[in-house]
Amino acid sequence: MTADRTVRMFGGSGELTAPEQSPTALEAIGLAKRYRGTWALRDCTMSVPAGRVIALVGPNGAGKSTFLHLVAGLITPTRGSVRVFGEPVGQRAEALARVAFLAQDKPLYDSFTVAEMLRFGHHLNPGWDDALARQRLAELDIPLNRKVGKLSGGQQAQVALTIAVAKQPDLLVMDEPLANLDPVARHDVMRSLMAAVAETQMTVVLSSHVVSDLTNACDWLVVLNRGQVQISGEVDELLATHRMLSGPAELADGVAARMPMISDSRSERQADLLARTGPGTPLLDPRWKASSVSLEELVLAYLRRPDTTSLPHPTLTISDR
């Protein structure tokens, strides 16, 4: 294990395995959760390949936390099922060992020292990698003998992340990991998370309501809206299959009839259509100009049209590139 890790850490190109061949890391089928008569999550179906960093975005109250709690096995679904690497989640030691969870406020025992938090992780996890945990904290200059409650918010987030990573999970689930952190801490947490992903090849699901936080870190996007999955797909592919089409307003209806429109804003002369054009450049009247969209624009456009529940790409197949 240690030798293997060393190779992966310093190997560089040893890491060039194609993620397309990975098995399914996370699979939800008809997942639903109701609290006292209100559906927090309704019929949520998705499948995400292993080795990805998955961004779960959506407005507040879209069911992100509920979904993540279901994946972490903290709550049980009202209907449907979640599987992590093919195995159902739940209160069994081996299922728990596979998933690490970082809750929204990154709870830690404030009265524990950092070293005691590591001991906590060590006692409660058979797969615990103590050397990894200590090395990470040393790199981050977090003193082991300091009480957790005396650390800064960013340092607490790093300790919580270290505990999650040292557990050596296959899947790391994080609920709003960057909320309540200052910009420097956000960047630092993201850097150390990405380093951990590079080292361990674990799959990560992280939620946020700020898309810009996740643009470069995530390679898979899941958009939850009103308790349902609106988008699930590879980021590059989503960006490649959506175009902002700008052209004369009088031709807009014709274009809109040919492909799915996500957003449609027209003035007297000009129309700006965000369309799912599919792969390749669409063949259009030369008066139309097609430009690429940012992930943020794409997500916003979808969120404004909750009725566009059609998924941009079949979720279960992964495209060849």
Added chain:
Amino acid sequence: MIKLRLDPSSGVATYLQLVHQVKHALRLGVLMPGDRLPTIKEVVSDLAINPNTVAKAYRELEHEGLVVGRPGLGTFVQRSLGGGSTADHTRLCRDLARWVHDCREAGLDQGDMEALFASVLADSAQEGIA
């Protein structure tokens, strides 16, 4: 070893930005054959980006035969980039400097020059295809 950077406002896909930077370094001679590229972990812990993005950029470079991955050792530069000899570079650079000077004489500002250069470049590319 080179340090990779990102320009979040460029609108260019992240992995392409990385590819361009490595190629740029190869053209300028900052990277020479035999040099090691930073490991994926080094890049991601610097830039806070997805390791798969870096892997994709390195795969692209490998595909073009510019770099080669040696398992356990790292990713190494295979060959250099850039057409023409050093002498050609010096001469062309001088010509371009003269052109810039002329433009300024004619009252063009930097934006005008960039637009002009880009359009000429595009036209020449079109001719190349045609």
Added chain:
Amino acid sequence: MLWLTWRQHRMQVLVTTALLAVLGAVLLISGLGAADFAAQSAPAADCVADTPECGAYRGEMNERIRLVGELLGWLPLLAPAMIGAFWGAPLLAREFEQGTHQLTWTQSVTRRRWLAAKIVGLGAAVTLGGLVLAGIVEPWLAAFDVPPYNVDRFDMSWFRLVGIMPAAWWLSAFVLGMAAGALFRRTLPAMAVTLAVCALAFFGLLRSPSSYAPPERAVQAEVIDELEPEGSLHVTSYWIDRSGVKYTSQEAELALAGPCGTDETTKKYAKCSFSHGYRRVAEFHRASRFWQFQWTEAGILLIPALALGGVAVRRTLRPRI
């Protein structure tokens, strides 16, 4: 797991141990003093006749036992309340309050095992603490139990400090606090409710032991007759006349004031009242019922507490938010 339980609750364990140690020291000093005094000054005579030495000895022993006994008198109320509020209530409430249950429940240990370690570990410690309290009070009482002074465990002043009573009270208060914490999910309300219920239980059961079984009844058969055997738990006493009509002592006194005078302490008065057909009646429980009553009260406390604890455990194990 045991380490975690210890680390999280060591403050309570240490404080309780320290308080028991202080109490032990106080009782040791007091007990040694009493034993010393008894060895030197206990009258050889059996004190059937009330000699001044007997009176002085009894008075001194009474003074000595009262000094510490008044302090101990608060323990049956205070100790369980504190155990419930500081050992039981925070056990789950603090985890919920600080969100740390989300951290602990997503490690590789099942919620069931985690909860079992906490409840069994701390429950055993609390029970042991209660037994230790009884274990230090009993030798102290024994030091005073030197004739002609006698101390008996069935006396309500000591009943809840000896045998299994402290252990039963402490354990049920602990379980009550734990349950309150699990149901309210906030430490302060859980503590308040625990304190209130402990106080209610204490005052509610204060005089109940005499009704744990039908008392024995003894009627005065001769002038000088000790109705209650030594070590009995007194329930009530009254007078009856020849026709069996009940009188309280005041009524009997009033009725006898004419023929016998008013000085009830003399033998003459006793003879007079006896000859007029008045008989004293006592209801009591024999000392042999001590353990029966200890277990009865333990059952009264533990059965509802454990039932409530069971509900709380079930609610905690059932995955909710």
